Amino acid sequence: MIPCRRCGKPASKAVGYCYDCVKEGYLDIAMETHRKWRVKLGLPPEPPREGLRCSMCINECRIPKGSVGYCGIWKNVGHLKADFKVYAYLDPLPTNCVATSVCPAATSRGYPFYTDTRGPEYGYYNLAVFAYGCTLDCLYCQNWEHKTDLFKVREANYEQLLETALDPKVRCICYFGGDPTPQSLHFIRLSRDVLSKTTSIKRICWETNGLANPIIMKLMAELSLESGGTVKIDWKAWDTNVYRALTGVDGNKALRRLKENAKMVTKIGKDRLDPPLLVISLLLVPLYVTLEEVRRVAEFVSTLDNVPLVLLAFHPSWLMSDLPTTSRKHAEEAVKVAKEAGVKEVYLENVHLLSDAEYPF
Numbered sequence: 574m575i576p577c578r579r580c581g582k583p584a585s586k587a588v589g590y591c592y593d594c595v596k597e598g599y600l601d602i603a604m605e606t607h608r609k610w611r612v613k614l615g616l617p618p619e620p621p622r623e624g625l626r627c628s629m630c631i632n633e634c635r636i637p638k639g640s641v642g643y644c645g646i647w648k649n650v651g652h653l654k655a656d657f658k659v660y661a662y663l664d665p666l667p668t669n670c671v672a673t674s675v676c677p678a679a680t681s682r683g684y685p686f687y688t689d690t691r692g693p694e695y696g697y698y699n700l701a702v703f704a705y706g707c708t709l710d711c712l713y714c715q716n717w718e719h720k721t722d723l724f725k726v727r728e729a730n731y732e733q734l735l736e737t738a739l740d741p742k743v744r745c746i747c748y749f750g751g752d753p754t755p756q757s758l759h760f761i762r763l764s765r766d767v768l769s770k771t772t773s774i775k776r777i778c779w780e781t782n783g784l785a786n787p788i789i790m791k792l793m794a795e796l797s798l799e800s801g802g803t804v805k806i807d808w809k810a811w812d813t814n815v816y817r818a819l820t821g822v823d824g825n826k827a828l829r830r831l832k833e834n835a836k837m838v839t840k841i842g843k844d845r846l847d848p849p850l851l852v853i854s855l856l857l858v859p860l861y862v863t864l865e866e867v868r869r870v871a872e873f874v875s876t877l878d879n880v881p882l883v884l885l886a887f888h889p890s891w892l893m894s895d896l897p898t899t900s901r902k903h904a905e906e907a908v909k910v911a912k913e914a915g916v917k918e919v920y921l922e923n924v925h926l927l928s929d930a931e932y933p934f
Contacts (some may be wrong), residue, residue: 574860574895578602579864583860587892588818594862603818605774605893607710608727611821614720614855616645616710616778620822625649630708630754631784631826643822645723646706646755648708657759658705659729661737663698666744670699671780672803673881674920678776680746682848687801688744689774697744702760704750708784710821711809711916713893719751731763738767745802749780750861757789764796776802783808783831784822792837798850804838805852805883806831811869815861832873839877846879851917854883855898857907862887867873867907868914884908886923 577584581598582591589602608618617640624637627647634642647655667679674680677688679700688694699842705719707727712793714720738746748760764777777796783806785793790804797804808831810816813824820827835851842850852873856862867884874882884907886899904927911919 574915585665585712585893586861586895590818592863594813595861596812597917598814598815598819603712604821606712607821610892611710612933615724616720617641617643619643625653625833626898627653628786629757630786630791631821632708642755643710643757644706644708644752644806645720647913652933655756655758656706657731658723658726659725659733659756660703660705661729662701662703663737663743663744664701666694666697666699668699668701669922670747670778670884671805671807671854672778672848672921673922674883675848675852675881675918676745676803677801677848680848687848688774690709694744696742698740698742699747700743702746702748702753704748704756704760705748705752706755707752708754708822709752709782709809711855712819712821712891713887713889713896714891715888716749717891727774733758735763735766738763738898739771741773744774744866745778747778747780753779754781754789755786757785757793761789761792761796764800768796768800774801776800778802778805780805780807782806783834784827785834787834787837789828790834790887791841792838794841798842798845801848801919803848803852804850805854806835806838807854807856808858808870810862811866815866817849819861835873839880843878849879849881850897851877851880852883853880854885856887857904858887858893859896859899859903864903864906864910868910871911871916871919872885877918880913881920883895883916883920883922884911884924886921888923888926897930898926898928900930903932
């Protein structure tokens, strides 16, 4: 960590300023950090604004011919085309998922409709589909390989992935990354093919930043609703300047889209109480996702019916590796704040990462 360039409070070198100063609009260092590393990786430093228009997410890129959008997946080859770049593996159930606390694979919630097992689904698997590319550029990205390896990997074999997904031992199919939004059309097709070719339990789940075009988000949510899966929206921050500093994208547009999509998914899942269709998560990034951020996100979540809030402990990574892990004190206070804000189900995950270190907020 370094002293804030303006006031001297602790800050991450990648951001340059403390939480309070970022809220006031001191974003120049953070945005330069985003631009520098994106250019180095061959990605547009900002959403491009000349060319064919992509409407998959809030960035609404206009991609020049021969170039790619902000996500690195959509490209202009005379027409818009999305690469199919994934890494898939079988993960034994129950697994360490953002929605583990409510997932049928670990809790039996939704029995007997979405699981036929009383207790954890030992002996079965989650097909974890790691999507390269992302609509955000988080400075602390926990899965940064999605961009550093993006242009090194070949396109995936659709038929092989479908065959694996149809294995009777596969109970969950979870799309994550990166973010599944840029490749969501491939994943929606795959999910429909899987559900149409089997009568066994196949829960379709998404771990996403929630910034997809609402039309796409609706299709994703409907597949999860039908199959007993979960839509997991990772809410990065509430303050729009903090959101922009951490992710590189327009925080005002992000907040509007997050609210819109969260309300829509909640409405779609209003009649399915177990398991909840929507789960919102918040990563407790030291110094920047403060108790105030937790309170504001929790206040919004409390207005939604049957939506749990999952607070995640932070592991230093990518360009913010100078930060500590989330402190136990901060995590416990965050849980308390979220409950006081009115959220009925609050869970704390990645507890093995919590430390006893103290740091100022």
